[in-house]
Amino acid sequence: MPERGRPLEGLGFLTIGLFDRDDPRSGHETTLELIELGEQLGFDSAWLRHRHLQYGISSPVAVMAAASQRTSRIRLGTAVTPIGAENPFRLAEDLATVDVLTGGRLTPGFSSGPPMRFDDYKEAIYPDTWQVEDLGYDRLLRLRSFLRGDEVSPFSGRQGIEEYSSRVEPHAPGLADRLWYGAGSTRSATWAGEHGFGLLTSSVVSSEHGTDFATNQAAQIRAYRDAHPDPARARVSQGLVVIPTDSATASQVERYRAYAESRNARVGVPQGPRGMLFAADIVGSSAEIAERLQSHEGYLLTDEVAFALPFSFDRDDYVQLLNDIAGVLGPLLGWRPAA
Template sequence: MKRFGTLSFGHYGPLGGGRSLSAADSMLQAIDLAQGMDELGVNGVYVRVHHFARQQSSPMPLLAAIAARTERIEMGTGVIDMRYENPLYLAEEAAAVDLLSGGRLALGVSRGSPETVVRGYEVFGYTGSEDPRGADIAREHFDLFLRAIEGEGLAERDPTSPFGGGTGPQRVEPHSPGLRSRVWWGAGNRDSAEWAGRKGVNLMSSTLVTEADGRPFDILQAEQIDIFRSAWREAGHPGEPRVSVSRSIFPLVTAEDHLYFGGRQEGDGIGIIDGLRTTFGKTYAAEPDVLVEQLKEDAAIASADTLMLTIPSQLGVDFNLRVVETFAKHVAPALGWEPTR
């Protein structure tokens, strides 16, 4: 494990006991947490993107604000639902944030996860899908997005324009040359992992896989990673791709830790997502020395280079920063991690 960071769902709304977290609170706390993690030398901070839900839905302003308050930490998404996106506008926004941050944007995109609404992307104006889950729209948008951030000319210049004539195709602006190498595809099964490898983008794998054959979650996920890397090599892409996995991991150190997460250690789960049998990864919650031994046995963590800790953002900056700091000091080094300085 070369890198680790956090993946936040950015929940806001009622918290119980008469308490509530506003959308503004959620975003401002995300910025404060990222700043604290940057000072600790943690590698990345990533946000989930969900529409029609009390979570992050428009990540670029938030990531730009994080960029302004930090110096080293990578910031990104896990994942942007491409069914909802104008791919050229997303390319412009992503390039702008990448340039403002000094090349620290890591953009995770995919077809997206199950929604709180029915075919919400059609309300955004993206219709005509022949797939009940809109996967065809997502991949069409993704292909055009890649062409845009690669700098391909997509519109013909107007030779009579008063703002600079000429002929030939014009790319979207701004353009960030290094962004293409920091795009991830969120894959949930072997087919999508193989597709990502052929496309030459990095692989982002979550705390679930849409497969269930009786084998443990980490073994299924590690198999997807192997398939991805094989497809990458067979396609002739240069270098080595990055691979991230997400886990719910809580070092139990204080009484508060035990109150919230003691007894949460549990095995893999099986459920149905979008009509597919799905294996859900277990929650790791134990004392740091126990966690080290457990995580060393996780085949997918051993195979990936980046680990994303899913954090309970509703519990606030102080709690989450302490969880991250405990992991950074007492768990991550035993897995091969060194802080960025």
């Protein structure tokens, strides 16, 4: 289990992949270029947010398929795909196909329950069945079963000139063991541990132990590890927003600090009926950020990170941030870039 001063095992980044409504191609191209840059800089992983009816990535599987043809090493994940909006059978086929194309580099992450603003479009997805659809944990377990190669049809063999399989094809060996779950509460973190998923813990958690973000996050990570049947294989990834300024211009630093300041009012204040807590964005030199992380109770219990890129920055800003994270911050945390 990580502790103060222990080297960080894995470094990744997370992007929402914003695009212009009238020019969606350029935004998606920028996302692919950032993934390519991430591989060149030695990042271990690149993660895509999954958004519906927004100007962000709505089809991360398609984006990862494109990225698979531009990269050769970096792991590609989702953080997170809301399983409630997916058909597990079809999603298993898509994920397995892309995993084959990547050579086994996919690390998909999921959430359960109704997706954000589900009531606005539930009838578009399930016009006749939304009232009876199971949007919970069992839907995700069904997806994993398909990815494992469990039987989905009693028939296999030849019929005429066509060959049929009893499992989802193509089969991607090991993909079912590379799934993550995005948890925001002790209950969901415990479930992820009990069922052997990796734990994605982000910059939003529920307030169950006071209003300090790090305290609550650490409690959920401990619950996850305690519940995991094989603690040695338990994996935790943290997704805070960090904004290093080492190579930033003066105007960039000003914008970055204004961005973080505009979001500070919600820090430490439980939000909504579930009392969600938001982590503070960390802006400063890599040395300052590393010092704060080494005092962050949640960070000290993680194995790797997927630092979240701010939603609304420009391409040049993201390039600067990725260079500083990989070139300065990562090494200060004991990480070394992949060859």
